[in-house]
Amino acid sequence: MKPLVSIITPMYNNANVIERTISSVLNQTYPNWELLLVDDASTDQIKAILKPYIDKDSRIKLYSHKNNKGAAKARNLGTKMALGNYIAFLDADDLWESNKLQLQVAQLKSNNTDVCFGSYEWIDSEGDPLNKKVHALKSLTYKKLLKANYIGNLTGIYNCEKLGKIYTKDLKKRQDWLLWLEALKRSEKPAIGITKTIAYYRITEGSLSSNKTSLIKHNFNVYRVGLGFSFLKSVVYLIQFFNEHLFVKKRLIKPIT
Template sequence: MKALVSIITPLYNSETFISDTITSVINQTYSNWELILIDDCSTDNTIKIAENFIFKNHRIKLLKNESNQGAAISRNKGIMASKGDYIAFLDADDLWKPIKLEKQVAFMKANNCYVCFSSYEQIDEEGKPLNKMVKALPVLTYNKFLKSNYIGNLTGVYNANVLGKITSANLRKRQDWLLWLNAIKASGKPAQGLQESLAFYRVRENSISSNKVALLKHNYWVYKKGLGYSTIKSMYCMVIFLWEHFFVKSKQIVSIS
């Protein structure tokens, strides 16, 4: 029997995009998955939309927070409820290509890989292509990853049978970076990146991640709060981060036609 993949998707007022996101999971060529949706007290039609899918597909499950907890706690709730051999993540506004899980699970098995990610493309809020691809590094060591976040969370998969359940730190942003840092550290070897684009990341106009200046403080907290570094060491890491992000990582974004 094929290994089970648990897909973790936090929800909060996601009515605009969640149907397309869930559909991209249902359309996977790899069929042995469970989709765990965690609603963080949405006030729109998110739950109703999710329940319509659940009624038709037993592989989709919905958990509900009693109060608004944020993405990190919601993800952790889903992770702890998961039953999969592998754990993957998909935010409520992003999309997967149909071959995503099939490609990555096969690659991880063939290469004894515990942490895997891939290239992905950017789309706008209406789902139109921005003609940009973020290329995955073929090999990503812990030390390289410490300099900047090279894993698109929507593409990452880790082997929960080997590594256990790696959870998110309770930070407002960049908690996914910490999760993947911990996963690579636990694996004892580099993560491996598939060069093929397997997902679509939706660029939102007013999101924190689209505001690079505002995001700097969240990167700082990864070092200071997430990793427990001293203020001096955290500032030093931020200098390295800025160089890596703007002069090295930026080269991973390529134009496509």
């Protein structure tokens, strides 16, 4: 029996893009998955769009919040309902390559790692390529991940049987970084990165990376609130983060020629 992969997709007013996202899951060459769609009290017509998919394919399931609670609680609800051996994440406006799960399940089954991630490319709000690729490291330790977030959440998958279910703290941003830190903290093995492109990340106006003030605040909160570091230790790690982010991690973002 092939391991079951639970895919968690939080949604909030994503009616204009959700069909392409679901299609990228339906097109997976690895068939044993369940897609847990968590609607965070959307006000658009997303439920009407989802109904035909849910009616047609029993692997697609919908859960809903009555009130908007944010991405962290939406992901946590998906995690609570997940039945899979492995858990992966795909935001409602991002896309996967068709062999994404097949490549990653093979890595997790090899028992060389409990966490797998990969390279991804940027697309614009219309889904057109921006000709930029974020290259994944081949191996990633907890210590390295603590310096900067090297795991694109849309590419991450972890072994739930080995590590247990991981619930993220309710920070406004960067909860995904905390989740992968917790995964590597629980594991005795480094994460393995797939260097091929396995996903496509949609860049929109007002994204976190474009707002430097928000970047400082939200990353400080990862250390201070999320990890419970002292104020001084959080400042030291924040300085280390910017050094890593600007002079090391940025080298992994390269034009596609």
